[in-house]
Amino acid sequence: xxxxxxxxxxxxxxxxxxxxxxxxxxxxxxxxxxxxxxxxxxxxxxxxxxxxxxxxxxxxxxxxxxxxxxxxxxxxxxxxxxxxxxxxxxxxxxxxxxxxxxxxxxxxxxxxxxxxxxxxxxxxxxxxxxxxxxxxxxxxxxxxxxxxxxxxxxxxxxxxxxxxxxxxxxxxxxxxxxxxxxxxxxxxxxxxxxxxxxxxxxxxxxxxxxxxxxxxxxxxxxxxxxxxxxxxxxxxxxxxxxxxxxxxxxxxxxxxxxxxxxxxxxxxxxxxxxxxxxxxxxxxxxxxxxxxxxxxxxxxxxxxxxxxxxxxxxxxxxxxxxxxxxxxxxxxxxxxxxxxx
Amino acid sequence: xxxxxxxxxxxxxxxxxxxxxxxxxxxxxxxxxxxxxxxxxxxxxxxxxxxxxx
Numbered sequence: 001x002x003x004x005x006x007x008x009x010x011x012x013x014x015x016x017x018x019x020x021x022x023x024x025x026x027x028x029x030x031x032x033x034x035x036x037x038x039x040x041x042x043x044x045x046x047x048x049x050x051x052x053x054x055x056x057x058x059x060x061x062x063x064x065x066x067x068x069x070x071x072x073x074x075x076x077x078x079x080x081x082x083x084x085x086x087x088x089x090x091x092x093x094x095x096x097x098x099x100x101x102x103x104x105x106x107x108x109x110x111x112x113x114x115x116x117x118x119x120x121x122x123x124x125x126x127x128x129x130x131x132x133x134x135x136x137x138x139x140x141x142x143x144x145x146x147x148x149x150x151x152x153x154x155x156x157x158x159x160x161x162x163x164x165x166x167x168x169x170x171x172x173x174x175x176x177x178x179x180x181x182x183x184x185x186x187x188x189x190x191x192x193x194x195x196x197x198x199x200x201x202x203x204x205x206x207x208x209x210x211x212x213x214x215x216x217x218x219x220x221x222x223x224x225x226x227x228x229x230x231x232x233x234x235x236x237x238x239x240x241x242x243x244x245x246x247x248x249x250x251x252x253x254x255x256x257x258x259x260x261x262x263x264x265x266x267x268x269x270x271x272x273x274x275x276x277x278x279x280x281x282x283x284x285x286x287x288x289x290x291x292x293x294x295x296x297x298x299x300x301x302x303x304x305x306x307x308x309x310x311x312x313x314x315x316x317x318x319x320x321x322x323x324x325x326x327x328x329x330x331x332x333x334x335x336x337x338x339x340x341x
Numbered sequence: 342x343x344x345x346x347x348x349x350x351x352x353x354x355x356x357x358x359x360x361x362x363x364x365x366x367x368x369x370x371x372x373x374x375x376x377x378x379x380x381x382x383x384x385x386x387x388x389x390x391x392x393x394x395x
Contacts, residue, residue, distance in 0.1 A: 246348075247347075247348065247349050250348045250349055250350070250368075250369075251349060254350075265368065267348070267368075267369055268369055268370030269347070269369055269370050269371045269372075270370050270371075270372070271370060274370075
């Protein structure tokens with residue numbers, strides 16, 4: 001049985017990690033930290049876990065050695081304390097952006113600060129199993145990707161691999177949980193409710209990950225926050241270098257994703273949900289991908305959907321965890337979602 | 342096994358499938374008509390046209 005602890009477990013990603021790991025057959029959750037809620041039951045903060053655990057939050061200074069540490073700290077904090085964490089566990093999975101990027105200039109450009117631990121950047125594996133599965137299996141240090149980056153990279157990767165993208169314009173509609181659990185004026189209910197908020201028309205930090213993983217073509221990214229708690233829908237307008245038919249696109253996505261346990265091609269000609277729908281993915285680790293080729297133009301629209309807290313955060317981290325342990329990649333992540341919801 | 346004319350997906354035919362039978366593609370959900378059984382061939386089934394009360 002693998003012992004795991006969660007650092008920064010009072011946020012939404014920490015709560016989702018707990019929900020998954022408490023029922024994971026191959027691990028036991030040893031400790032969960034929260035400086036703010038130390039001494040309180042975790043179910044006070046994550047009420048869906050009532051009667052599932054009697055764990056209480058502890059402080060980081062109270063952490064004991066374990067096999068795997070999950071870090072769910074705000075950006076910038078993992079790198080500041082990484083040496084302490086590495087003394088506690090031989091394997092670390094970091095959900096923050098601190099070690100996702102290999103390029104320090106890219107990090108500085110998008111995060112507006114110097115990177116404090118450039119010596120470790122190459123040692124962290126970018127935790128997107130669909131692209132780096134074998135490296136994750138043997139990794140000691142994994143940096144879990146950002147949610148918007150995950151949805152976009154998975155949508156575009158098969159086309160990028162075949163050098164088909166001239167340029168891409170990506171518009172993401174995102175749920176409010178992307179913003180974390182800290183309240184602000186902008187999240188106050190009378191202000192937030194019903195709003196369709198363009199919160200990052202340009203310059204989103206996750207673009208750095210897209211540049212790293214999909215180098216070459218220009219990817220223009222905008223994010224809009226909508227009336228939804230969980231979920232991301234990425235609509236990718238891809239302008240192609242060469243003409244490909246819709247059947248060709250089917251073939252391309254099948255070749256890359258047929259064997260992927262968490263990617264489903266969703267493009268149906270009948271029914272209510274003909275294209276990816278984030279609502280159906282709440283609580284699941286799936287990424288659904290659909291597409292439509294526009295006739296008479298060079299545009300291909302690729303649509304992807306995920307639960308930002310699952311495939312975009314906690315679920316993806318557990319997928320990497322399973323790979324690092326050498327067990328079935330889907331362990332603990334079998335939940336198929338709810339319908340209706 | 343036959344190929345979906347819409348998405349090129351594999352569509353499984355039962356042994357007792359007959360010409361004219363309607364099937365659905367498991368990948369793209371297209372309604373398909375069995376045109377031949379040996380070798381198997383499928384075509385897009387004509388969509389039901391609605392009568393708007395003419």
